[in-house]
Amino acid sequence: MDIIHLLPDSVANQIAAGEVVQRPASIVKELMENALDAGASDIRLVIKDAGRTLIQVIDNGKGMSETDARMSFERHATSKIRSAGDLFALRSMGFRGEALASIAAVAQVELRTRRDEDELGTFIQIEASKIEAQEAISCPKGSMFSVKNLFFNIPARRKFLKKNETELRHIITEFNRIAIIYPQVSFSLLNNKDELYNLPESTLRQRIINIFGKSLNSQLLELNTETSLVKISGFVGKPETARKQMHNQYFFVNGRYMNHSYFRRAVLQAFDRMLAPDTAPSYFIAFDIDPATIDVNIHPTKTEIKFENEQAIWSILLASVREALGKFNIVPGIDFDAEGAADMPVIEANTTIRAPQVSFDPDYNPFAKTSSSSTSSNRADGYKKQSFDWEKLYTGFQSDNETTGVSENRSTEMPEYKNDEGSEPLFAETEQNASEYFNFKGKYLLTSVKSGLMIIDRRRAHIRVLFEQYLTSIRLQKGVSQQSLFPECIELSAEDSLIMDEICDDLSFVGFDIEHIGKNCYQINGVPSGFEQLNSVAILEEMLLHSRQYAGSGRDIIHERIALSLAKAAALPYGKSLSAAEITALIEALFACPNHNYDPEGNVIISILSEEEIAARF
Secondary structure (H helix, E strand, C coil): CCCCCCCCHHHHHHHHHHHHCCCHHHHHHHHHHHHHHCCCCEEEEEEEHHHCCEEEEEECCCCCCHHHHHHCCCCCCCCCCCCHHHHHCCCCCCCCCCHHHHHHHCCEEEEEEECCCCCCEEEEEEECCEEEEEEEECCCCEEEEEEECCCCCCHHHHHCCCCHHHHHHHHHHHHHHHHHHCCCCEEEEEECCEEEEEECCCCHHHHHHHHHCHHHHHHEEEEEEECCCEEEEEEEECHHHCECCCCCEEEEECCEEEECHHHHHHHHHHCCCCCCCCCECCEEEEEEECHHHEECCCCCCCCECEECCHHHHHHHHHHHHHHHHHHCCCCCCCCCCCCCCCCCCCCCCCCCCCCCCCCCCCCCCCCCCCCHHHHHHHCCCCCCCCCCCHHHHHCCCCCHHHHHCCCCCCCCCCCCCECCCCCCECCCCCCCCHHHCEEECCCEEEEEECCEEEEEEHHHHHHHHHHHHHHHHHHHCCCCEEEEEEEEEEECCHHHHHHHHHHHHHHHHHCCEEEEEECCEEEEEEEECCCCCCCHHHHHHHHHHHHHHCCCCCHHHHHHHHHHHHHHHHCCCCCCCCCHHHHHHHHHHHHCCCCCCECCCCCECEEEEEHHHHHCCC
């Protein structure tokens, strides 16, 4: 009996949908790309419930005829390819003809479309790959796709969707990847009737500013390099915009977003020795290249692209970024035309050059025991030494021991701390008090314990102490806030604004008083106690980066990242002097923590050098 058979179209479409439609953001990407291929100059995206209930894309493109509208939902139906050779001359976005068929297999889809030359448009309704209705209607020029009830016929797939905030962030990410590189097209995004973006037609710089905020305007350095192989344009951020997480990093080739780790290393190398460790700059870089030299068909989502001349383009990109950094004086150098430069005299042809003359007294002897008057008479410059009774400075002062009241032998007892087993005290009974900790180069605290020499990294110790305090404040929802005399404002992108709304309550539990004052703008009215002298805007941006990185990991993980960001910002810097009382308080608080051996990132806080290790060095 034969066991191999052809799958029904409905099943085949659902399998194909597994590659094309991974989440609502995948549908947004496919429909917006189709709108661009249709020549639209205005694209509107409407979302409800993060795409679960509705994804609607409205464009003013060229539209479709009745036959084309019906054929667009068939598998492998496309207007971009007629022969295999066309694959090597692609400049359009979608081309494989699987998107609409895959979307219609897992959702309820409605299409309204009309060409400019037609009086009536076409309406098509499809549900789970089955056409429910098709009729002529009156509608504007262009197309309107409405995707409703995603995964209604595959409950298992719908169950694995993330919460609405997470899915909406993925939609915004796909929206930005398309909107950035097409500044000549106007875009808008509505989520549950709230307008997140309204991007008019503009230049590339203005489009980036409209999406990510005005603060980025002064941080962008322009790239513009044209060779016979590739044209590179766009912007890179100044070194101070570098972040530890991949943030605002975009590559585009022929109008298509791509991931390319090899080219990313070229950008990082151009910033060599200008960035803090483990950080990367922002960049928005577009490549315009012959389609015959690239392959965009190596990945289902077409975000990974293979280049024929990868090494040559790498070198051109490296040189282009370095040129931008040098052109805008980001790279240190010597500028002889700058104000305040050394004044170089001009030597004329008939000028007589003489050696410089130095005047000195050959008879002066600095070791001669002479009076002030005789010394003065022997000096060529007429300098007269002033006599001064230095003993007057010490009049009224007592000896050091009488003044400070400190005896030579101090015998205050050291507080006892037990080890993990609780069997023996950590410190010997004859040890000195906390004021006898030796502060080594403002970084380590050294003291003698029963097993040898204990070394404590004091900044890591303080981070551990503050981390536990902030984490407790978040969980107990009790934080102390210090109101700011001059509130600061912070402008965020739409994606960061969603994250801020999500963590705003958690921030209030540690002492932040943040008020939403307008579209993606927030006012910082108060900060946690002890943060008055710190840059609260930079701290909030750091927490947003952590929250974005760990989005969907659970509230406990987000709380820990917030507490860690605050602890690292408020911890003692290396080199700061500490009094004996401060050292005592720090050590007591450290050993009261559940885990005093490691900081929250797993770095060692305490290390003990045994007597044997010390003796082995002698």
